[in-house]
Amino acid sequence: xxxxxxxxxxxxxxxxxxxxxxxxxxxxxxxxxxxxxxxxxxxxxxxxxxxxxxxxxxxxxxxxxxxxxxxxxxxxxxxxxxxxxxxxxxxxxxxxxxxxxxxxxxxxxxxxxxxxxxxxxxxxxxxxxxxxxxxxxxxxxxxxxxxxxxxxxxxxxxxxxxxxxxxxxxxxxxxxxxxxxxxxxxxxxxxxxxxxxxxxxxxxxxxxxxxxxxxxxxxxxxxxxxxxxxxx
Amino acid sequence: xxxxxxxxxxxxxxxxxxxxxxxxxxxxxxxxxxxxxxxxxxxxxxxxxxxxxxxxxxxxxxxxxxxxxxxxxxxxxxxxxxxxxxxxxxxxxxxxxxxxxxxxxxxxxxxxxxxxxxxxxxxxxxxxxxxxxxxxxxxxxxxxxxxxxxxxxxxxxxxxxxxxxxxxxxxxxxxxxxxxxxxxxxxxxxxxxxxxxxxxxxxxxxxxxxxxxxxxxxxxxxxxxxxxxxxxxxx
Numbered sequence: 001x002x003x004x005x006x007x008x009x010x011x012x013x014x015x016x017x018x019x020x021x022x023x024x025x026x027x028x029x030x031x032x033x034x035x036x037x038x039x040x041x042x043x044x045x046x047x048x049x050x051x052x053x054x055x056x057x058x059x060x061x062x063x064x065x066x067x068x069x070x071x072x073x074x075x076x077x078x079x080x081x082x083x084x085x086x087x088x089x090x091x092x093x094x095x096x097x098x099x100x101x102x103x104x105x106x107x108x109x110x111x112x113x114x115x116x117x118x119x120x121x122x123x124x125x126x127x128x129x130x131x132x133x134x135x136x137x138x139x140x141x142x143x144x145x146x147x148x149x150x151x152x153x154x155x156x157x158x159x160x161x162x163x164x165x166x167x168x169x170x171x172x173x174x175x176x177x178x179x180x181x182x183x184x185x186x187x188x189x190x191x192x193x194x195x196x197x198x199x200x201x202x203x204x205x206x207x208x209x210x211x212x213x214x215x216x217x218x219x220x221x222x223x224x225x226x227x228x229x230x231x232x
Numbered sequence: 233x234x235x236x237x238x239x240x241x242x243x244x245x246x247x248x249x250x251x252x253x254x255x256x257x258x259x260x261x262x263x264x265x266x267x268x269x270x271x272x273x274x275x276x277x278x279x280x281x282x283x284x285x286x287x288x289x290x291x292x293x294x295x296x297x298x299x300x301x302x303x304x305x306x307x308x309x310x311x312x313x314x315x316x317x318x319x320x321x322x323x324x325x326x327x328x329x330x331x332x333x334x335x336x337x338x339x340x341x342x343x344x345x346x347x348x349x350x351x352x353x354x355x356x357x358x359x360x361x362x363x364x365x366x367x368x369x370x371x372x373x374x375x376x377x378x379x380x381x382x383x384x385x386x387x388x389x390x391x392x393x394x395x396x397x398x399x400x401x402x403x404x405x406x407x408x409x410x411x412x413x414x415x416x417x418x419x420x421x422x423x424x425x426x427x428x429x430x431x432x433x434x435x436x437x438x439x440x441x442x443x444x445x446x447x448x449x450x451x452x453x454x455x456x457x458x459x460x461x462x463x464x465x466x467x
Contacts, residue, residue, distance in 0.1 A: 175305065
């Protein structure tokens with residue numbers, strides 16, 4: 001009779017789950033998951049900001065391409081975006097490390113979603129602010145940069161954190177192109193040990209849950225704080 | 233820059249075209265089965281989330297948080313590789329006979345999506361004025377019956393657009409089922425790529441299919457929204 005929940009497969013491989021072969025080899029496991037999520041989040045913040053501003057631009061020549069791109073990416077599964085990057089990037093630019101391919105795919109994908117948050121944040125600022133700023137003699141760019149964005153971005157923070165949670169979950173798809181993040185490490189250990197799939201997948205589900213739930217709670221707390229400071 | 237010759241004839245007819253079509257059919261089948269089950273499960277969780285009993289409410293809350301905060305891929309792997317220990321032998325035998333890949337993917341997609349649907353339904357219910365429930369209760373309906381006959385029929389009408397969007401998400405998420413060998417759209421595109429080395433054509437075809445799906449569904453939601461809006465304006 002086998003033990004129902006064999007904890008030793010977790011404890012024996014715990015460092016491998018957490019950082020892969022890090023000090024002597026490449027970073028993996030939870031470390032790589034967080035690395036991919038953080039880098040893609042920072043890049044897609046700027047990507048989303050640019051796309052968002054373009055998509056509400058007065059100039060059709062930047063507005064339509066931005067809208068087309070946003071809708072194209074939002075209509076595709078992330079897996080498809082990863083495959084596109086995986087095959088397109090080497091054909092265009094020669095050999096690229098898998099980690100970077102995945103970061104590019106996650107950035108493109110998340111930028112499209114971030115752009116919608118940016119637009120919502122900008123539209124949430126009352127029209128009167130823009131009108132007042134323009135009548136004091138600021139240009140459109142200055143209004144955006146000094147008046148609307150500083151207030152809008154602050155309101156967007158909870159949504160950005162939520163998007164970061166989605167990113168943590170989405171990094172699991174990097175598994176498909178052989179990037180050794182947490183899910184990939186888990187399948188490796190599962191293939192090696194054979195007998196403990198339940199233990200391994202429950203364990204990594206709990207790890208992902210802890211990471212994501214921490215940030216979900218942070219986002220809720222921020223939301224509460226922001227609405228409280230707005231009420232004053 | 234791009235050193236590649238395109239050959240679209242590969243995917244417009246013949247064997248590889250058939251593969252892609254069968255992939256599309258599997259994607260639609262998987263999404264349809266899962267959305268129906270996810271709706272029913274989501275409805276149950278939403279009602280439990282608003283129940284009076286504290287343990288029931290707590291259970292629904294934990295369910296929502298857990299399944300929303302773990303990656304779908306991990307859930308698919310859990311059901312495919314790891315669920316045999318927690319499922320009864322009868323179900324295991326039946327699943328092994330009927331092709332476990334599809335069932336595992338459907339279970340994972342159903343549970344994952346039901347958590348999102350439950351929240352959609354809950355916000356629909358919360359948008360129904362509280363007095364409706366009070367009136368129903370004072371007319372002698374029990375809590376469950378008031379939900380069934382008074383609150384849910386109205387709430388679900390409002391919830392239909394987010395539900396349809398969930399179907400779209402589900403269709404896109406079902407691409408993850410390829411990792412356990414379900415031969416859906418993305419799997420077949422990948423398959424055509426590995427047989428012909430014509431990856432760009434295959435992925436273009438699959439992307440186009442997903443886009444057409446999302447355009448149709450978005451248009452349907454917009455039409456519905458306008459209709460509902462008109463109904464509200466008339467009322």
